Amino acid sequence: MLLVCVTSKKKGLLFGVSRALLFLMSIKVTTLQSIQEAAEIIKNGGLVGMPTETVYGLAADAYNGKAVAKIFEAKGRPAFNPLIVHCHNIEQVETIAQMGKEARSLAEYFWPGPLTMVLPRREESGLSDLVSAGLPTLAVRIPSHKTALTLIKAAGVPLAAPSANKSGSLSTTTPAHVAESLGRAVDVILADGACKVGLESTVIDLSGDAPAVLRPGGITAEEISAALGQPVSYDLGESGEIKSPGQLLKHYAPGIPVRLHAVDLEEGEALLGFGSIKFMGVKDTGRGGGAAKDLPEGMVRNLSESSDLYEAASNLFAMMRALDKPEHKGIAVMAIPGEGVGVAINDRLKRAAQS
Helix, strand or coil: CCCCCCCHHHHHHHHHHHHHHHHHHHEEECCHHHHHHHHHHHHCCCCEEECCCCCCEEEEECCCHHHHHHHHHHHCCCCCCCCEEECCCHHHHHCCECCCHHHHHHHHHHCCCCEEEEEEECCCCCCCCCCCCCCCEEEEECCCCHHHHHHHHHHCCCEECCECCCCCCCCCCCHHHHHHHHHHHCCEEEECCCCCCCCCCEEEECCCCCCEEEECCCCCHHHHHHHHCCCCEECCCCCCCCCCCCCCCCCCCCCCCEECCCCCECCCEEEEECCCCCCCEECCCCCCCEEHHHCCHHHEEECCCCCCHHHHHHHHHHHHHHHCCCCCCEEEECCCCCCCCHHHHHHHHHHHHHC
16 A cells, blocks of 8 residues: 655645646637637636636627626626727728717727727617616727737627726736736636736727726827817816726616515515516505516516526616616516626626615
8 A cells, every 4th residue: 555645835836737737728729720719718708717818708609698707707897897809890880879070080090909999889889788787878999909800800799898806906017917817717827928018098988078097008188189180188087977997887777666685575576586486476565466467578687597697787778778667666676696797796786785
């Protein structure tokens, strides 16, 4: 019988080796084949570490609500903040956002490149509401990195892609940084060296009365001003009105009260359910109670009948909007587990309930 004694130092070494092997498994050298494999992962709802000229991004299909919800969970993002959508050409941008004269001028000067524009979102865009955090605007850019452009084109969809790192930590500029920060949360990382810019893109808001920089980056307000031929100011979120990544969250404010952790319904309330609503009842106020399942279709929405948190996240904004009607006394929301992406769902609901 052979006894093997491993010291704590050796255990640490073995742990380090196993972590390194795990990272190597998720990192793939960029080739046409690995890009195609990454595109298939995106089509199937997975996450890809994508190199860009600014920082590495955590990319998912911007149409797929479940996939976008995975981004928030992987990053440990405390709330649903707007994400930047990456496109491979202006034609693709125009399918999801409205480009006016100013946007076209800046696109001519700076795209492809490290400039993100906040534009009015097309109602028929089909994008997940999580991408824009329920806002009527959309943050979009065309990266100049060849691998990023090839991946977007191969996937055939716009890609939601915030920086590929845990929320609150430094943005990642190498594939090793991505692997170290996100580990198994990312399905594959396309390795294409270090990022040339190494700083997040400049964000310019073109949805208001005057253009304003919401997040400083490699392209300055002065350069944007010269391209537009008009003054460009800074709006870095001090007002609390948030339209862009890198600022605090502006919450979607329903026009009627929101009541959380509901176990039954008050008369006139609409129901935002999660899981089975079989035992949800309407209180008897003298005019008869009843079962929630028997309410008119317009008064009931279920975030996920199968209690799938990813599905719930992807449905959250659209279903809240559908129930936000003046004929409803309020919206009663069933309890959502406070784990994984459920933390972000509950944060969003709490903000809505306080509005």
